[in-house]
Amino acid sequence: DIQMTQSPSSLSASVGDRVTITCRASQNIGTYLNWYQHKPGKGPKFLIYAASSLQSGVPSRFSGSGSGTDFTLTISSQQPEDYATYYCQQSYSTPYTFGQGTKLEIK
Amino acid sequence: QVQLQESGPGLVKPSETLSLACTVSAVSLRSYYWSWIRQTPGKGLEWVGYINYSGGTNYNPSLKSRVTISVDTSKNQFSLRLNSVTAADTAVYYCARGPEVSAPWGWFDPWGQGTLVTVSP
Numbered sequence: 001d002i003q004m005t006q007s008p009s010s011l012s013a014s015v016g017d018r019v020t021i022t023c024r025a026s027q028n029i030g031t032y033l034n035w036y037q038h039k040p041g042k043g044p045k046f047l048i049y050a051a052s053s054l055q056s057g058v059p060s061r062f063s064g065s066g067s068g069t070d071f072t073l074t075i076s077s078q079q080p081e082d083y084a085t086y087y088c089q090q091s092y093s094t095p096y097t098f099g100q101g102t103k104l105e106i107k
Numbered sequence: 108q109v110q111l112q113e114s115g116p117g118l119v120k121p122s123e124t125l126s127l128a129c130t131v132s133a134v135s136l137r138s139y140y141w142s143w144i145r146q147t148p149g150k151g152l153e154w155v156g157y158i159n160y161s162g163g164t165n166y167n168p169s170l171k172s173r174v175t176i177s178v179d180t181s182k183n184q185f186s187l188r189l190n191s192v193t194a195a196d197t198a199v200y201y202c203a204r205g206p207e208v209s210a211p212w213g214w215f216d217p218w219g220q221g222t223l224v225t226v227s228p
Contacts (some may be wrong), residue, residue, distance in 0.1 A: 001168075006188070031207055034214040034215075036215075040218055041218050041220070043111075043201050043203070043217065043218025043220050044152075044201075044215075044218050044219075045217075045218075046214055046215065046216035046217070048212050049213070055216070071223075077205050087151075087152060089152075089215075090208060090215070091210065091212045091213055091214060094154075094165055094167075094211075095154055095167040095168060096154040097154070098151060098152035098153075098154075099151075100151045101151060101152075
């Protein structure tokens with residue numbers, strides 16, 4: 001299985017801060033990398049596909065980059081509604097696997 | 108708007124079978140795979156497996172010996188059965204659309220809200 005490792009596991013940020021989350025794959029996955037936002041009591045929300053393509057309706061302050069084994073999710077200006085847990089997921093091969101999550105908390 | 112809703116017992120006894128259903132609204136089951144994903148405290152998010160409209164399946168090897176995913180196209184519904192459960196199977200179980208049959212390298216969107224299943228005597 002492809003292992004996905006996110007860092008940090010938690011992050012404190014203030015409204016307006018630029019936030020960066022890193023995801024590393026255990027092998028080359030090209031750009032088969034997706035990002036999700038998860039809030040308590042809800043199903044995860046799909047944000048970014050193919051490493052850098054924004055899903056329709058997702059605010060432009062979210063962006064993704066990377067290829068191969070190293071990827072980043074960036075929030076250019078943290079908003080109150082962005083406090084959540086973020087997960088990366090590889091879709092290069094089955095079994096699809098997820099990172100362990102990065103919890104974004106209020107500073 | 109596509110919506111998915113999980114249903115089933117919230118409590119299952121050890122060694123018994125966990126059974127959940129996912130009802131899909133506002134879209135046909137055609138053209139997509141339909142997945143089950145679970146979230147446990149210990150292992151985080153884990154893809155369980157998927158099924159397509161015709162009943163073709165793909166399971167996570169870590170669960171393959173205990174999992175069956177089936178589809179009922181007349182009800183626009185797909186289901187999960189996990190047998191011989193233990194406490195380690197206690198999790199929030201989500202159903203999700205995806206990936207696309209024509210693009211199996213894709214993503215999961217949307218997800219149901221999830222249902223907590225506890226394995227306990």
